[in-house]
Every structure is written in structure tokens, then in C-alpha cells.
Amino acid sequence: MRLRKLAIYAAAAGILMPASPLSAHHSQRPFYDYGQWVEIEGTVNRFNFGNPHPVLYLEVIEPDGETVEWKLLFPPASVLMRRGWTAEHFVPGEVVTARGRPSRQPGTHGMASLTITRPDGTIVIRSGGGASSEN
Amino acid sequence: MYSDLINVSRYTRVAGTALLLFLAAPYSSGTLKAQSRANASAIPDLNGIWFRSGDGCTPNGVTCPFNVAELPLKARALGFREAFDEPLAPKYDCVPSVVPSLVADPYKVQMEQADDRVVLTYEKDDIIRTVWLDGHGHAPPLVGHFFQQGYSRGWYEEDQLVVETTKFTFDPIGLDDMANLPSSTSKKVTERYWREGDLMTVEVTTEDPLILNAPIQFTWSFALSDEPLYLPYGCDPALSKEALEFLPPKYVDPDFVRITVAPYGEQSRD
Numbered sequence: 203m204r205l206r207k208l209a210i211y212a213a214a215a216g217i218l219m220p221a222s223p224l225s226a227h228h229s230q231r232p233f234y235d236y237g238q239w240v241e242i243e244g245t246v247n248r249f250n251f252g253n254p255h256p257v258l259y260l261e262v263i264e265p266d267g268e269t270v271e272w273k274l275l276f277p278p279a280s281v282l283m284r285r286g287w288t289a290e291h292f293v294p295g296e297v298v299t300a301r302g303r304p305s306r307q308p309g310t311h312g313m314a315s316l317t318i319t320r321p322d323g324t325i326v327i328r329s330g331g332g333a334s335s336e337n
Numbered sequence: 338m339y340s341d342l343i344n345v346s347r348y349t350r351v352a353g354t355a356l357l358l359f360l361a362a363p364y365s366s367g368t369l370k371a372q373s374r375a376n377a378s379a380i381p382d383l384n385g386i387w388f389r390s391g392d393g394c395t396p397n398g399v400t401c402p403f404n405v406a407e408l409p410l411k412a413r414a415l416g417f418r419e420a421f422d423e424p425l426a427p428k429y430d431c432v433p434s435v436v437p438s439l440v441a442d443p444y445k446v447q448m449e450q451a452d453d454r455v456v457l458t459y460e461k462d463d464i465i466r467t468v469w470l471d472g473h474g475h476a477p478p479l480v481g482h483f484f485q486q487g488y489s490r491g492w493y494e495e496d497q498l499v500v501e502t503t504k505f506t507f508d509p510i511g512l513d514d515m516a517n518l519p520s521s522t523s524k525k526v527t528e529r530y531w532r533e534g535d536l537m538t539v540e541v542t543t544e545d546p547l548i549l550n551a552p553i554q555f556t557w558s559f560a561l562s563d564e565p566l567y568l569p570y571g572c573d574p575a576l577s578k579e580a581l582e583f584l585p586p587k588y589v590d591p592d593f594v595r596i597t598v599a600p601y602g603e604q605s606r607d
Contacts, residue, residue, distance in 0.1 A: 231397070231515075232423045233583040252573040254431075255580075273579055280444070280460060280567040305583030312583040 230275065230314045233305060240304040240313060242272060246296050251289035253279045258292055258318075260300065262311070272311040274300055274318075277329065297321055302329070380493045381532045383448045383455070386566060387559035390536060395443070398515030402441040402541075402555040405516045409550035414518060417509075421517045422587045424595060426510050429581060431572035433462035435486055436502060436526045437541045438514040440557050445566055448530075455491055455498060460566045468500050478504055483522055500528040512548055521547035535561040 244260035258274040276282065282291075292298070299319045305312030318326040394401035410418075428434065434442050444461035453473040457466040468491040469475065478488050487502035503525045505511060511520030524545040531538055537559040544552045586595070 230580070233580040250573075250576060252576050253570050254572055254577050257576060257579050275580060280570060283567055284564065305580075307583050307585045310583050312580060314580075 230303075233312065234303040234314045235306050236303050236315075238304055239301060241299065241301040242313070243297065243299045244272060246292045246294050246298065247271065248294055249289065249292040251279055251282075251287070251291070255279075256282065258300075260298070270311050272300075272313060274302070274316055275312065275314045276316065276327070291326070298326065379496050380450075381496050381498060381530070382450075383498060383530055383532055383537060384450050386445055386447045386562045386564065387537055388445045388562040388564075389441075389443055390558040390560045393441075393443075393558060396438070396441045396515050398513060398517070402437070402557065403513055403516070403553060405513065405518070408518075408553055410518070411548055411550055414512070414548045417519050418517050421509065422595070423517065423584055424581045426514070426517065427508075428510065428514060429574075429577050431462065431574045431577050433464045433485070433572075434514050435505065435508055435511050435520075436528065437512070437543045437555070438510075439464065440528065440539060440541050441555070445562055445564070446559070447566055450498075455500070458566065458568075460568065461570060462572055463568060463570045468498075487524070487526070496531055498528075498530040500526075500530070502526045502528075512543065512545065519548060520545050523547050537561075 242260070242262050244262035247259040247261050250257045250259070256276040256279050258276065260272040260274060261269055262272050263269050279287070297320075299321075300313060300316055301318075302313040302316040315329045317328045320326060396402055399405055433439075439459065439461075442459075442461050444459060446460070447456075447458040449456045449458070453470050455468040455470065457464075457468065459465070464486065466486055466489055468489040470491050470493075478484070482488075483504050483506045485506050485508075487505040489500050489502040491498055491500045493499070505520060505522060505524045507519070507522055509519050510517050511524060512518035520543075524543065526544075527542045529540045529542075538556060539559070540554065540556050542552050542554045543549070
């Protein structure tokens with residue numbers, strides 16, 4: 203799936219979103235740039251549903267045609283299970299759009315504080331955009 | 338047949354003895370010892386599953402649960418924090434949090450009170466702490482024994498459960514696991530729990546003469562929860578490490594602290 207948009211916004215332009223459940227022991231603060239937003243569209247490779255935080259592996263085609271794998275970190279599985287989530291919440295091959303805070307280390311492809319949307323407009327998850335808002 | 342009669346007789350004696358012990362239990366010295374620091378009316382009912390109340394702050398390693406900038410840290414603590422590199426924290430290998438940070442970790446905790454102990458079961462990291470009340474009858478740990486969660490003893494005092502925990506192993510993030518502040522084997526954490534209606538409050542005091550110039554304290558509130566604990570937590574060390582590559586190295590030569598393992602087939606065989 204082609205990288206539809208790789209937009210970096212100023213933090214001030216971020217949309218206020220509901221606060222999310224927490225996982226303080228494993229903070230996201232050191233790993234993500236909370237001064238930026240990034241948005242991608244990609245195809246689900248796999249979903250590793252566990253604690254301390256599930257990871258969605260998303261295949262994304264960059265503008266130069268190169269395919270890269272993004273790692274999207276979610277709130278803890280124990281929190282998502284209370285909302286009815288299971289390991290089958292994402293199906294390999296399905297396309298989703300993700301918006302969140304990008305990883306800090308250049309050359310890596312990570313994202314947290316996610317809002318994920320399916321092609322029909324269904325919002326899968328809408329997280330807070332603040333640091334350590336979920337893990 | 339005869340042996341069966343003997344067995345019946347033995348069972349009868351055992352059952353009779355058990356019944357006598359049961360009837361005498363409220364008056365036994367063990368029970369009295371368990372409450373030796375307070376009378377029974379001073380015991381708060383803390384049984385239940387608790388979750389932080391809505392007005393709690395979010396632990397962030399800056400202002401919550403401690404205002405880190407105002408902590409009375411010794412020079413060695415400041416130096417340790419300055420040198421520490423985030424990926425070295427054992428939490429990325431699923432080593433559980435400890436008190437005082439554990440109290441503020443935003444997960445549910447179940448408290449179960451028995452005559453001789455209080456058991457705290459934390460949803461996060463499957464932690465189970467046993468607080469031994471006076472009179473439990475076990476020998477205290479030996480001088481050379483240390484525990485990742487420390488050794489907790491407790492008593493009831495003025496409608497409060499007091500938990501005193503010592504004998505922790507050295508923990509590189511044992512004072513504040515978000516601020517990377519360490520704790521030593523000299524750490525002592527005193528938790529005082531009390532209940533008002535469906536609200537439970539704990540005052541947490543931490544002393545560590547090797548790390549702190551003075552005791553530090555915070556208060557945390559919990560509300561009763563009607564949701565069960567989701568166990569096992571089952572922290573996955575691989576998932577726990579997934580974000581580490583997203584962190585820029587702290588040192589110019591990250592191998593200085595992040596040891597490189599050669600690919601298989603390339604390691605030295607001498």
C-alpha cells in the first residue's frame with residue numbers, strides 16, 4: 203500500500219483527543235517525538251497482541267517505492283481486552299490509516315499515541331496525543 | 338476391618354481436635370499476636386479490587402508521583418541518573434516495578450486481608466506482595482537475604498494498615514522507574530493505608546540513606562472497582578523491547594553501554 207501522506211504537523215496543530223489508559227512503568231516518552239505528528243497508510247502484516255504493549259506491524263510503501271515495515275505501539279493488552287480486543291482485532295492484509303507520534307531515532311519507523319482508521323471510516327482506536335498517554 | 342476401626346478412631350480424634358482448635362481460634366495467642374499493635378476495631382476493611390481514583394496524576398518521571406527537581410537526592414543518585422541510559426533499565430526485560438513507583442502504576446490491585454498476612458495482587462506484571470502481620474510465625478529473613486519486591490511486614494494502627502518494606506535488592510530504577518532514579522539495599526518504604534467509604538488512600542514514605550538526604554513522600558488514592566483483574570499479565574520481553582530502537586543513543590559510542598553481540602557464526606571460538 204502506497205504511503206498516502208507523511209505529514210508532519212506542529213504540536214499546536216494537533217487535535218485534542220480523549221485521554222487514554224496508561225502504562226507508566228513502560229513510558230513512551232523517551233521513544234517518540236511529541237512535537238510532531240505523522241500519518242501513514244499501510245497493509246497489516248501481523249498483530250502481536252500482548253503486554254506491556256501490543257505491536258501492529260504495518261507494511262508501508264514510501265514515496266520512492268521502497269517498502270518499509272512500521273511498528274505501531276498500542277496501550278497494554280490488559281487494557282484493550284477490557285474493551286473487547288483480541289489478537290484477531292486486525293487481519294493480515296487489511297488496509298488501515300494510522301496517525302500518531304513518530305519515533306525519535308532517524309531511520310526508524312515507529313509510531314505511538316495512535317488514531318487508526320479503516321477504509322470505511324471506522325475508527326479502530328483514538329488515543330491521546332500526549333506523552334506517556336498510553337503504552 | 339480392625340485397621341479400618343483404628344483409622345476411624347484416628348479420624349475422629351483428628352476431627353475433634355480440629356473442631357476444638359476452630360472453636361478456640363478467636364481466643365488463640367496467634368490471633369492475638371496478629372493484632373498485637375492494635376485492637377480489632379482498628380482494622381480497616383481494605384479487601385477488594387482497587388484502581389486509582391480519577392483525580393490522580395499520571396506518572397511521568399518529572400512531577401508525578403514525585404516532583405523530581407525537588408527531591409533531596411544525594412550526589413551519587415544525581416550522578417547515576419546522569420550516566421544511566423534508558424535501554425539499561427531492567428523493565429525492558431519485564432522486571433517488575435517496585436514500591437514506591439508500583440503504588441502509582443495505573444493498574445488495578447487486589448487486597449486480601451487474613452489474620453496473619455495481607456496479600457496484594459497487582460494486575461501489572463503479575464506481582465504478588467505478601468505483607469506478613471505480627472504473629473505469622475515465620476522466621477524473619479536472614480541478614481544476607483534480599484528480595485526484588487523487598488520483605489514486607491505490617492500491622493494495624495489507628496484504623497490504618499501500616500506496611501514496612503525493607504531488604505530490597507539494588508534496583509537501578511527502584512526510587513522512580515520513570516525518572517531512572519535508583520534505590521539501594523538500604524531502602525525502606527512505609528505505606529499507610531486507610532479507607533473512607535469506597536475510597537482507599539495510601540501515604541507512601543521512602544527512606545534510602547544512600548540515595549536520599551531526607552525521606553520523601555506522596556499520597557495516592559484508589560476507588561473500589563467492580564472489574565476483575567485481568568491475569569496473567571504475562572509481560573512479553575520481546576514486545577517490551579520493541580521501542581528501544583526508536584531511542585537515539587545517549588552516548589557517542591552506544592556500545593560503551595549497549596554491548597554488541599556478534600552475529601551467530603562470527604563469534605570468537607578461542
